[in-house]
Amino acid sequence: MLARGLSVLRCFRPGEPELQLSEIARRADMPKATAHRIISELVEEGMLERGERGLRLGVSLFALGARVPRQLTLRSLAFPYAEQLHHVTRGSAFIFISDATGPDAALVDAVRRAHGAGAELGVEEEARASVQAATRIFQAFSAGPPLPFSAAWEEGEGEAGRVRHQGFVAVRGANGAVGIAAPVLTASSTAVGALAVTGPQGRLQVVGAVSHLRAACAAVSRALQRTPDMAPAH
DSSP: OHHHHHHHHTTOOTTOOOBOHHHHHHHHTSOHHHHHHHHHHHHHTTSEEEOSSSEEEOHHHHHHHTTOHHHHHHHHHHHHHHHHHHHHHOSEEEEEEEOTTSSOEEEEEEEOOOOOTTOSSOHHHHHHHHHHHHHHHHHHHTTOSOOOHHHHHHTTOHHHHHHHHHTOEEEEOTTSEEEEEEEEEOTTOOEEEEEEEEEETTTSOHHHHHHHHHHHHHHHHHHHTTOGGGSOOO
16 A cells, blocks of 8 residues: 555656646556545645645645755755855756656755746746756766766767766756756765756856856765765665
8 A cells, every 4th residue: 555655646747736636547557446545545644635636745745855864964065056056157056866766856955046027937947957957867877987988989878878978967948948967976976966057048158057067066976975874775
């Protein structure tokens, strides 16, 4: 029953605030009746809530997640650097932590730029670009330490090898958002976190942002490598 409950919660993906019962049942690969029973229990415990168009993750789940020690440690060490990145790039800066069960990027905190009326890029577009960039970082660095550039090509690693060699990812969305992410690494070059910067294409100076971003991630990585609690879960 616990595994089925977790499979329901994992149906929710970034950018999907609410899901219908039928879609949850399909993604969790279970009959609607079973999904309905599990959802009812999760709603009773505050892990899910009923919204206007379906089910959404509940506040109790957020409160529980906010007490995760690795998240608290990462935020404490990385937030000053996120503030600095926001200041020097004039973009929005994000802190992500990796999901031990896969390459998903979980948002820890953010320092967002001002979004006034008529802004050419909205909050959701920037958040989506940052999640895409951080997820690609976690996917690439789950394969192990960076290889020499020639070795990455010889072994046919494609994008993952190139990302691990260059140490960052830049994502350009169709909506005009640019997202750049770099990894926060353990001593064994496992990405346990990532920092990302986003902004409108044409206004965010990518080359300068990459330089500041990599420097910030290197500093946070050094600090985390002195913190045993940040070792990845197995």
